[in-house]
Amino acid sequence: MEKISLVLVALLLCTAVPRPSLAKGVSFASLRRTLIVSASPKQGQVLRAGEDTITVTWALNQSLPAGTDAAYKKIKVRLCYAPASQKDRGWRKTKDDLSKDKTCSFAITAQPYAGGDRSNFTYLVSKELPSGTFFVRAYAVDAADAELAFGQTTNAGKTENLFNIEGISGHHASLDVAAACFSAFSILALVAFYVQEKRGAKKK
Numbered sequence: 001m002e003k004i005s006l007v008l009v010a011l012l013l014c015t016a017v018p019r020p021s022l023a024k025g026v027s028f029a030s031l032r033r034t035l036i037v038s039a040s041p042k043q044g045q046v047l048r049a050g051e052d053t054i055t056v057t058w059a060l061n062q063s064l065p066a067g068t069d070a071a072y073k074k075i076k077v078r079l080c081y082a083p084a085s086q087k088d089r090g091w092r093k094t095k096d097d098l099s100k101d102k103t104c105s106f107a108i109t110a111q112p113y114a115g116g117d118r119s120n121f122t123y124l125v126s127k128e129l130p131s132g133t134f135f136v137r138a139y140a141v142d143a144a145d146a147e148l149a150f151g152q153t154t155n156a157g158k159t160e161n162l163f164n165i166e167g168i169s170g171h172h173a174s175l176d177v178a179a180a181c182f183s184a185f186s187i188l189a190l191v192a193f194y195v196q197e198k199r200g201a202k203k204k
């Protein structure tokens with residue numbers, strides 16, 4: 001009995017703590033730009049969340065020496081905030097340590113590395129996304145999920161080739177938050193009920 005409640009509590013904790021999606025301690029500045037990445041939106045285009053799609057294409061830069069990609073295992077494609085959408089928002093800040101970086105907060109896809117071939121993926125712009133200005137970045141990761149290299153649709157200064165996403169209005173977002181809180185509450189209630197039940201059983 002005791003064990004089951006411990007498991008329940010552990011489960012609760014695990015689901016509540018967001019796991020970092022990128023490797024710890026890898027410095028962005030240490031990564032080489034070896035991938036050539038392009039995305040379908042045109043500079044300044046406005047995409048509607050939940051309706052429009054983005055097709056991302058990536059490949060290794062063929063003018064690099066053979067073996068450059070020897071350790072690449074996966075390509076992680078992410079949607080990233082352009083500087084205009086980070087301004088005055090500390091929680092979206094760019095940090096050199098990739099485990100702390102909030103620039104590329106949204107996963108588009110992760111795919112096995114396809115050697116030198118061009119790969120692509122079409123992504124339906126998620127309804128969860130906030131309105132803002134974005135670009136796309138791809139990371140090449142090794143077998144231990146640590147980033148080795150990257151490529152992105154914009155220049156190093158993140159001024160070119162940016163596109164916009166028009167999110168679903170705040171009304172829907174607050175409904176989602178309410179739903180999330182409600183489900184967290186119901187799990188807590190379940191645990192409380194269980195504990196009480198157990199106490200009752202002990203008294204008897």
Ligand SMILES: *[C@@H]1O[C@H](CO)[C@@H](O)[C@H](O)[C@H]1NC(C)=O
Pocket residue numbers: 036061062063064
């Ligand atoms: C590909 O790599 C070469 C050699 O490092 C570099 O000069 C060139 O700019 C790269 N091309 C792209 C599109 O990144």
Ligand SMILES: *[C@@H]1O[C@H](CO)[C@@H](O)[C@H](O)[C@H]1NC(C)=O
Pocket residue numbers: 055057119120121
């Ligand atoms: C995406 O990849 C598929 C399969 O390799 C290919 O047939 C298709 O032409 C590609 N599309 C783009 C837009 O590159």
